[in-house]
Amino acid sequence: xxxxxxxxxxxxxxxxxxxxxxxxxxxxxxxxxxxxxxxxxxxxxxxxxxxxxxxxxxxxxxxxxxxxxxxxxxxxxxxxxxxxxxxxxxxxxxxxxxxxxxxxxxxxxxxxxxxxxxxxxxxxxxxxxxxxxxxxxxxxxxxxxxxxxxxxxxxxxxxxxxxxxxxxxxxxxxxxxxxxxxxxxxxxxxxxxxxxxxxxxxxxxxxxxxxxxxxxxxxxxxxxxxxxxxxxxxxxx
Ligand SMILES: NC(=O)c1ccc[n+]([C@@H]2O[C@H](COP(=O)([O-])OP(=O)(O)OC[C@H]3O[C@@H](n4cnc5c(N)ncnc54)[C@H](O)[C@@H]3O)[C@@H](O)[C@H]2O)c1
Numbered sequence: 279x280x281x282x283x284x285x286x287x288x289x290x291x292x293x294x295x296x297x298x299x300x301x302x303x304x305x306x307x308x309x310x311x312x313x314x315x316x317x318x319x320x321x322x323x324x325x326x327x328x329x330x331x332x333x334x335x336x337x338x339x340x341x342x343x344x345x346x347x348x349x350x351x352x353x354x355x356x357x358x359x360x361x362x363x364x365x366x367x368x369x370x371x372x373x374x375x376x377x378x379x380x381x382x383x384x385x386x387x388x389x390x391x392x393x394x395x396x397x398x399x400x401x402x403x404x405x406x407x408x409x410x411x412x413x414x415x416x417x418x419x420x421x422x423x424x425x426x427x428x429x430x431x432x433x434x435x436x437x438x439x440x441x442x443x444x445x446x447x448x449x450x451x452x453x454x455x456x457x458x459x460x461x462x463x464x465x466x467x468x469x470x471x472x473x474x475x476x477x478x479x480x481x482x483x484x485x486x487x488x489x490x491x492x493x494x495x496x497x498x499x500x501x502x503x504x505x506x507x508x509x510x511x512x513x514x515x
Contacts, residue, residue: 282494284309286397287344289336291327291384292354294319296453297403300482301351304490310349313340317354327354327380333387347391349399349493352381355421357455359414370417377421382428389436398441399493402429404504406512408447422447426504433502442501444492449508451480475510484509 288305292298294316302312302321314321315336323339325332341347356376360369385400392398407419408426426445433443450456450470460467471479488507491497506512 280307281309282496283349283490286310286348286493287340287346288312288349288351288493289315289340289347289384289388290351290353291315291336291380292352292403294321296455297448297451297482297485298351298353300486301353301489304483304486305349305351305493308490308494310493311344313344315354327352327384328375333380333383336384337387337391341391346395347388348395348397349401350385350388350392351401351403351489351493352384353403354380355403355455357415357418359459360417361414362416365417373417373421374424377418378424378428381425385428385432389441392436392441393439396440397495397498398436398439399497400429400432400436400441400443401489401492402426402443402445404429404445404447406447406449406506406508408445408504410512429504430502437501442492442497444497444500444502445504446485446489446492447504447506447508448485449474449480449506449511451482451485453482470511473511473514474508475514478509480507480509 288310290302293302293314302314305312315323317326402425404426405422408422411419429443429445
């Protein structure tokens with residue numbers, strides 16, 4: 279699409295599906311070399327991002343194979359609808375492990391190479407649920423609020439090293455994550471389609487294109503922010 283990211287190295291987790299896959303493809307199209315990670319799918323590295331010590335290994339591999347690290351997109355995430363009473367300890371721990379702890383760990387592991395980059399970019403994936411709540415999404419909503427808070431604090435700490443840290447907050451996007459809910463509850467799909475001012479659900483490309491912008495030099499003075507990319511859904515009454 280452009281040469282905006284020529285010479286940059288990116289690491290994208292959750293790159294086997296949905297938003298992560300579209301992001302890896304878009305960053306590649308913009309000239310970046312992308313180290314793709316997922317627990318499944320067609321990626322460069324199969325790994326469970328919650329495994330102890332894996333964050334350091336993944337960052338070291340990306341640096342060793344691709345010569346550094348400029349862009350980190352920790353996109354791997356999980357979600358499912360469950361009433362509060364069905365939020366077992368195991369479910370709660372699992373959601374927070376993938377959506378929060380693994381994000382924190384890979385950012386921490388990436389700090390030194392991102393400092394060396396001098397134009398480091400971290401783009402976390404929050405949600406409209408980083409600001410609002412929803413029945414059935416207690417663990418997920420908690421995790422996405424945490425990601426936004428984490429983003430803001432890390433942005434303050436890493437700004438002096440030229441690293442920007444922003445949180446992209448998608449609305450309802452058609453991916454394998456949302457497919458089961460949209461199939462089981464067509465009214466839910468309909469609700470989000472019509473809630474969006476643009477009158478449609480989002481596609482992974484809608485998110486990937488904004489991530490590519492945040493990773494580019496054009497976004498060099500933007501940091502510590504959360505950005506809704508939701509077709510205007512959260513502005514509607
Ligand atoms: N789809 C939406 O409507 C939506 C909205 C807001 C935010 N998000 C966020 O976007 C991100 C991507 O979601 P998506 O919709 O593309 O879903 P998706 O299910 O298509 O992709 C998520 C990917 O993460 C991977 N993953 C999950 N747990 C992992 C683990 N422990 N180790 C390694 N990989 C793991 C999965 O294998 C999958 O490939 C998530 O963080 C999600 O919370 C999605």
